Amino acid sequence: xxxxxxxxxxxxxxxxxxxxxxxxxxxxxxxxxxxxxxxxxxxxxxxxxxxxxxxxxxxxxxxxxxxxxxxxxxxxxxxxxxxxxxxxxxxxxxxxxxxxxxxxxxxxxxxxxxxxxxxxxxxxxxxxxxxxxxxxxxxxxxxxxxxxxxxxxxxxxxxxxxxxxxxxxxxxxxxxxxxxxxxxxxxxxxxxxxxxxxxxxxxxxxxxxxxxxxxxxxxxxxxxxxxxxxxxxxxxxxxxxxxxxxxxxxxxxxxxxxxxxxxxxxxxxxxxxxxxxxxxxxxxxxxxxxxxxxxxxxxxxxxxxxxxxxxxxxxxxxxxxxxxxxxxxxxxxxxxxxxxxxxxxxxxxxxxxxxxxxxxxxxxxxxxxxxxxxxxxxxxxxxxxxxxxxxxxxxxxxxxxxxxxxxxxxxxxxxxxxxxxxxxxxxxxxxxxxxxxxxxxxxxxxxxxxxxxxxxxxxxxxx
Numbered sequence: 001x002x003x004x005x006x007x008x009x010x011x012x013x014x015x016x017x018x019x020x021x022x023x024x025x026x027x028x029x030x031x032x033x034x035x036x037x038x039x040x041x042x043x044x045x046x047x048x049x050x051x052x053x054x055x056x057x058x059x060x061x062x063x064x065x066x067x068x069x070x071x072x073x074x075x076x077x078x079x080x081x082x083x084x085x086x087x088x089x090x091x092x093x094x095x096x097x098x099x100x101x102x103x104x105x106x107x108x109x110x111x112x113x114x115x116x117x118x119x120x121x122x123x124x125x126x127x128x129x130x131x132x133x134x135x136x137x138x139x140x141x142x143x144x145x146x147x148x149x150x151x152x153x154x155x156x157x158x159x160x161x162x163x164x165x166x167x168x169x170x171x172x173x174x175x176x177x178x179x180x181x182x183x184x185x186x187x188x189x190x191x192x193x194x195x196x197x198x199x200x201x202x203x204x205x206x207x208x209x210x211x212x213x214x215x216x217x218x219x220x221x222x223x224x225x226x227x228x229x230x231x232x233x234x235x236x237x238x239x240x241x242x243x244x245x246x247x248x249x250x251x252x253x254x255x256x257x258x259x260x261x262x263x264x265x266x267x268x269x270x271x272x273x274x275x276x277x278x279x280x281x282x283x284x285x286x287x288x289x290x291x292x293x294x295x296x297x298x299x300x301x302x303x304x305x306x307x308x309x310x311x312x313x314x315x316x317x318x319x320x321x322x323x324x325x326x327x328x329x330x331x332x333x334x335x336x337x338x339x340x341x342x343x344x345x346x347x348x349x350x351x352x353x354x355x356x357x358x359x360x361x362x363x364x365x366x367x368x369x370x371x372x373x374x375x376x377x378x379x380x381x382x383x384x385x386x387x388x389x390x391x392x393x394x395x396x397x398x399x400x401x402x403x404x405x406x407x408x409x410x411x412x413x414x415x416x417x418x419x420x421x422x423x424x425x426x427x428x429x430x431x432x433x434x435x436x437x438x439x440x441x442x443x444x445x446x447x448x449x450x451x452x453x454x455x456x457x458x459x460x461x462x463x
Contacts, residue, residue: 001054003097005173006052007099010064010068010070013064014065017064017066017124020122020159020164022123023120023123024064024066024117024155025063025123026064026123027046027048027049027064027125028062028133029049029057029060030058031130031132032059042229043058046129047270047365047366047370048126048129048165050270051169051365052064055072055074057074057075057088057089059074060072061109062100063113069101069102070102071116072094072100072103073103073104073109073112074089074091074104074106075105076088076090076105077091091104113140114143117141118154120153121153121156123141123155124161124164126161126162127160127162129162137158163372169364170364170369170372170402172364172403176271177402179269180364180433181446183231183265183267184265184449185447185449186226186268186273187274188450189221189225189450190222190266191218191275191450193217194217194260195277195279195457195461196460196461197214197217198214198279198281198282198283199282199461202282207255208253209253209281210254211238211254212250215236215249218234218236218262219234227266227267227268230266230267233246234249234263235247235261236248236249236260236262237260237427238252238253239252239259242260242261242412242429243425243426243427244427245356247261254281255281257280257282257286258280259278259428260279260281261276261278262276262278263429263431271365272364272369273447274408274431275432275447276410276430276431278296278429278430285458289428290454292327292423292428293454295323296327296428296429296430297430297454298323299324299327299409300432302320303317303320303360303407303409304443304445305442307407307443308442309438310398312375313398314373316359316407317359317360321351321359323409324351326342328345329345331423332420333353333354333413333420334351335418338418353416354413355410355412357408359409360407361405361406362404363406363433364404372397374394374396375395375397376394380393400436401438402435402436404433404434404435404436405434406431407432408429410429412426412428413425413427430452432445432447432448432452434446
């Protein structure tokens with residue numbers, strides 16, 4: 001993405017500042033965080049800041065006026081520190097490289113911000129993002145207020161920038177979508193590598209494979225193709241561990257007759273992918289495994305069909321729940337005598353014994369990306385709260401081209417009275433990344449380089 005891309009985003013944000021009566025906006029990047037002793041966690045920039053600047057060094061701030069003038073505070077060139085930490089862009093080079101109007105040393109932030117805030121009426125920054133940010137802003141405002149007797153005016157209104165930037169980030173442009181397609185394809189390749197690794201190990205006579213071995217295969221594939229890191233801690237769950245939604249890869253052994261659930265995606269150039277596949281360790285589904293798997297696959301297909309412009313973001317969840325619920329009844333996980341029909345089960349949420357999460361979320365720079373899920377343009381409505389009263393709710397927002405969502409139904413069957421034993425300890429989730437488009441299909445699945453059809457999975461693992 002070129003400097004002009006980020007300049008256009010800053011111009012768009014400046015226009016939003018003018019519309020909301022905000023004079024100046026401040027967006028810091030993420031701070032460096034200590035891991036232990038004198039070691040730090042691998043650095044990752046703030047998503048809002050990077051979206052507006054393309055700058056990935058720590059210790060940096062963007063200050064944007066409503067007239068569009070941009071100032072970057074960043075580290076100065078320091079050969080001694082660069083020998084330890086690597087190259088710094090520096091103040092002199094930043095305007096030409098990043099398309100910023102002005103660059104100043106980060107050391108001058110505390111002196112310059114009160115001067116920039118003086119005589120303004122409203123200031124914006126992302127609320128709740130970093131605990132120390134509110135204190136810094138209040139300190140600068142206090143400095144301005146101390147000069148009021150000299151005729152300087154101090155801003156009196158604080159605005160949360162997060163909703164403004166989040167709404168911009170919700171709609172991906174062509175460059176962003178190209179990066180996300182590459183990230184999804186790379187993640188799909190990592191899932192294929194894990195499947196093939198399992199099949200090969202068991203063909204060679206292994207009696208088990210450790211979860212951490214599979215995680216190592218994922219990380220190898222991510223980095224081998226240039227991804228900077230996983231987009232989130234990889235979930236690698238063997239057998240019964242697949243019923244734990246966020247199970248991290250550990251020392252547990254995956255046996256040949258078990259399912260393996262892998263929920264993993266890479267981050268590429270600041271954009272996340274999020275892919276889940278569940279496959280038989282030895283390459284062949286047992287009858288109970290396949291029965292549950294096909295219910296989940298049917299639920300995902302139903303969700304795909306309603307992921308299109310004009311449908312609501314929550315519609316995918318509603319249709320997936322109904323398909324999953326019908327499957328629970330058909331397979332005896334739930335009883336019609338005890339729980340009623342599909343409508344009764346959905347109304348009582350009894351299905352949550354086996355499906356306890358949503359069917360998807362926004363995807364972008366963050367794996368659970370920013371963006372309002374509820375419609376702000378429609379009037380709220382009242383709905384019974386189940387306790388004799390009502391609750392005011394808003395419908396979920398309409399899908400539009402350029403949005404990116406995940407579609408991830410699942411079933412998780414823990415041992416319990418009344419639950420057929422043949423399904424015990426089976427956990428299944430299938431997840432793909434979908435770009436909402438104005439095509440006839442309604443959405444583009446960008447992570448389908450790894451199969452979901454059970455016969456295709458078996459064929460791949462035999463191959």
